[in-house]
Amino acid sequence: MEKVILMLVFSETQAATVIELFTSQGCSSCPPAEKWIGQLRKHPEFMKGIIPMVWHVDYWDQLGWKDTLAKPEFTERQRKYAANWKSQQVYTPGVIVDGQEKRNWRDLSLIPAHTKQVFEIRREDKRLNVVYRPLAGQRLWMAIVSDGPSIPIQKGENAGKNLLRDFVVTSLQEGKEKQGSFSWDISGAHGHAVIWLEERGDPKPKQATAIRL
Numbered sequence: 001m002e003k004v005i006l007m008l009v010f011s012e013t014q015a016a017t018v019i020e021l022f023t024s025q026g027c028s029s030c031p032p033a034e035k036w037i038g039q040l041r042k043h044p045e046f047m048k049g050i051i052p053m054v055w056h057v058d059y060w061d062q063l064g065w066k067d068t069l070a071k072p073e074f075t076e077r078q079r080k081y082a083a084n085w086k087s088q089q090v091y092t093p094g095v096i097v098d099g100q101e102k103r104n105w106r107d108l109s110l111i112p113a114h115t116k117q118v119f120e121i122r123r124e125d126k127r128l129n130v131v132y133r134p135l136a137g138q139r140l141w142m143a144i145v146s147d148g149p150s151i152p153i154q155k156g157e158n159a160g161k162n163l164l165r166d167f168v169v170t171s172l173q174e175g176k177e178k179q180g181s182f183s184w185d186i187s188g189a190h191g192h193a194v195i196w197l198e199e200r201g202d203p204k205p206k207q208a209t210a211i212r213l
Contacts, residue, residue, distance in 0.1 A: 026060035028157035033093030065156030099204025126187035140175035146191025
């Protein structure tokens with residue numbers, strides 16, 4: 001089969017605002033937040049200047065329903081945010097915009113950020129190759145974000161409901177710097193790859209972009 005190479009070079013002036021929702025299938029307060037973030041699909045800057053990511057956490061699993069999309073590393077990401085805010089508390093639904101906690105998420109006016117773009121991304125067959133210009137102490141991450149059919153919940157606080165599955169993070173991988181480039185295997189992945197830089201110890205995305213798979 002002929003090898004397919006697609007090169008994408010992103011703008012030097014347009015970056016993105018990252019909206020992160022921490023949620024759980026066992027949390028009765030979460031469905032309204034999931035519905036809210038799902039409406040971002042209609043935003044004119046969807047997956048360009050506005051990047052939504054939904055992280056399912058596992059600390060409500062003891063309420064009678066084990067979240068089918070949760071992973072410990074997703075919970076750890078939220079705990080890192082809380083630690084940076086000098087807080088011992090994590091909760092759902094939790095909305096974070098560009099690293100800032102937003103309790104009034106229903107009233108948010110989302111405007112894309114504008115900073116210098118540092119990514120050059122090439123898709124080559126089943127690999128995603130990223131060239132970037134990191135500063136000292138920065139880490140490169142990639143998450144696969146995808147949609148799926150609604151999920152029927154059989155037990156717990158949301159028993160009997162079919163919950164949405166929009167922009168759900170299904171995998172998280174760190175890139176180890178190698179002369180300013182890294183390559184990820186994306187075979188079998190669908191949805192979007194979200195790629196960002198963060199400072200070591202701080203989960204806030206310093207620079208982020210998304211590419212449709």
